[in-house]
Amino acid sequence: ESRKEGTTATGFPLADLSVRKVLRESARDKTIFLHGQVNSASGDGTDAVVILEKTPFREENISELLKKHTKLQLQMSNDIYSTYHLYLPPELNEIKTTVVYPATEKHLQKYLRREVYLIQETGADYETITLPFIESQSFSIQWVYNILEKKAEADRIIYENPDPTDGFVLIPDLKWDRKQLDDLYLIAICHCRGIKSLRDLTAEHLPLLKNISKEGKEAIVKRFGVSGAQLRVYLHYQPSYYHLHVHFTALSYDAPGSSVERAHLLSDVIDNLELDSGYYRKRTLTFALRADEPLLKKFQEAGRV
Amino acid sequence: ESRKEGTTATGFPLADLSVRKVLRESARDKTIFLHGQVNSASGDGTDAVVILEKTPFREENISELLKKHTKLQLQMSNDIYSTYHLYLPPELNEIKTTVVYPATEKHLQKYLRREVYLIQETGADYETITLPFIESQSFSIQWVYNILEKKAEADRIIYENPDPTDGFVLIPDLKWDRKQLDDLYLIAICHCRGIKSLRDLTAEHLPLLKNISKEGKEAIVKRFGVSGAQLRVYLHYQPSYYHLHVHFTALSYDAPGSSVERAHLLSDVIDNLELDSGYYRKRTLTFALRADEPLLKKFQEAGRV
Known part of the structure; x- marks a missing residue:
């Protein structure tokens, strides 16, 4: 019935x-x-x-x-x-x-829609507001270490450069079901621990970043037939977890998080670090925070919003 | 029937x-x-x-x-x-x-979907490929001059700074029907002629860019009640017409053309020009071109794709 x-x-x-x-x-x-x-x-x-x-x-x-x-x-x-x-x-x-x-x-x-606010984080804001906030949170990134140590998702790894300093693991993002190439989405996770985000990058990381760019694209064209000219390769700032990772999405896919207030093209990051090793330490970085995010409150308390 | x-x-x-x-x-x-x-x-x-x-x-x-x-x-x-x-x-x-x-x-x-290709345009590519292409096309921007001279859309102007060098007109974009603030979209068009795009900007344009940023936000909060912290303010490269203009969209609106491979935040542009007046003349700029766009053919002929 x-x-x-x-x-x-x-x-x-x-x-x-x-x-x-x-x-x-x-x-x-x-x-x-x-x-x-x-x-x-x-x-x-x-x-x-x-x-x-x-x-x-x-x-x-x-x-x-x-x-x-x-x-x-x-x-x-x-x-x-x-x-x-x-x-x-x-x-x-x-x-x-x-x-x-x-x-x-x-x-x-x-599920409630929140207002969104743009933050202009100076280098000093990072040191006095954002970094203490990150360190006060116990964001668990055990799942990242599980991937890097092959304790989880080992069968999903597309490519690996095992170098502990300049190597990385390339893996499909969980948002991509791999049924079609239209919304291709992979993540490169670096082996090196302690690089929290874009803010920590200096010229010493150029070999790592260049490996991710070159070998990541080569692995994707080999496995999926999508060339580097059809990929958007970028970092998020703020990232959703504080262990350096790089996003690879199909250029024709309007991927969430690919807008200018969150995404930084890896090629621009490499150019800026070659120009000035301290670029991302000093530079004002712009990002959006939802009204319910605790980091926004920290910026409000500091009178920076 | x-x-x-x-x-x-x-x-x-x-x-x-x-x-x-x-x-x-x-x-x-x-x-x-x-x-x-x-x-x-x-x-x-x-x-x-x-x-x-x-x-x-x-x-x-x-x-x-x-x-x-x-x-x-x-x-x-x-x-x-x-x-x-x-x-x-x-x-x-x-x-x-x-x-x-x-x-x-x-x-x-x-209506046919086209493949999209990423171009990495060096400063030299701009001089030898893009600039000659722009100059060979007879893109008409008479409609822009009509707005600046009040021959068209004069009743739509939200704000104007009439200075011929550092002034601009702020006007709702045609994509925005103004029925709701969710998809707020305005354009600032500079009075000065001859600034084709981001590529032409140097430190001498900082007063113009700062006026657009400050006065544009002030005019929008006054007229629409949307504060600067809830706006995404950016330039396109490549732009859709070669007379300098700046986009203002609601931060919560996933506006077309706001992705990292096309949009450049005005605040970043100002910072980069303060760092180095020649930043946008020398810098490699990344953008996407559809397979049917004539500029792509020029890059292909030059062996740059």
Whole structure:
């Protein structure tokens, strides 16, 4: 009975959900994040997070979709150009739905859209605000060491230069499912420990950075057939973990974190260090922080935002 | 008759379209661009471009959408997390459809996805390849002069510093409809003529660049209430027209052209020119070119790609 067409095929009582708040939405991605409460007899106003996302078109069912549409309604027509609303049978136009239920306050906070602020971190700000903050946090990077020591994900390694100073491991990023090259995403993780980020780089690291650039591209063209001219190779500042790593993404892929306020092209980093070994120690670096990030509070307390 | 539910409400025979090729698609944007041929009695295999785009969720009809769904099919369940396919009545889940019909070869080429290549342009490459190319093209920038001379769009100007050397005009970008601040996008166009791009900037332009940064942000907070800490302020290289201009976009908006291989933060440009007046004349600059762009051919002929 519960699998019958036209009825809810699961236990989650979506029709009994009352929407309390839109936590976040994206017109570009066609997604919306909802905070709702289940008001059915059993639900008692329990909180839920419901994420709705329209699904990508699939090439293999485009012809069926065009044939079986239920209505094509003209909106605008001008010379050879016209726009319509197209209506499809439900089964050809499903919506991906993710439910967190019951949801805690922490879940609601996690999905809530936050204001974002730009930080201009001088060299002095790094020493007095950011570095003490990093050192006060116990960010665990054991998972990185597990990869470097082959205790985890060893079968996923694409390439390795084993040199302890100038070597690295190249591995697919977890965001990439490897089913298509469109969103190719790999990470080079250096063997050397203690290089926290871009800020720590000096001319002594040029051999490491050049190895990553040259050998990383060679390994990717060899394994995946994507040439260096079709790759975006960059570091993040701030990074999401403080052990030096370099991102390789398909140039045609609008990868998250590739925007100018976070990404630094490896080729620019190499050029700047050749120009001045202390470039990244002294230089003002710009990055964005969300309102709920603890580092923002530190900059606010220091009167730097 | 033609407006009846369940039938095609217009002249375009979508059900008779046979798909010849997917010209382009984006899983992130949920769009697909099709080259089709109309094979109805009247169509005779005439070419058409059909663009399908899933529509954003609208907050005002979310409750109705949840209530009226036809099916919720469980995909995966793990602890408090579960995912589903949600099916909706067609009228609550329309698809925006754009048709170019009849389409010429030029239309098909326009929408076809191209390979993208990264160029590493040295200072010498600029002098021997890019600059001669720019000078050989008759890019018209009369529309820019019309704005600066108040012959067009004068009522759209948000702010002006009228100084002929260090002044500029601030105007909303045409991509921004000004209906919401989420995708705020303005352009500062300098009054001074002859500064083609980032490549032409030296320390003598610092007063102009600092005016744009300071006064542009002040004008935006005054008019739109968006502070400088919530703005991404940058130049493009290559720019889309060769008269110096600066982009101001909302930091939370993932604006097209804000990725690291095209955008240069104005604050970085100012710092680099203060470090070295010749920075942008000498420096290798990285940018992407599509396979059909004439400048790519010039780099290929010079053996630089």
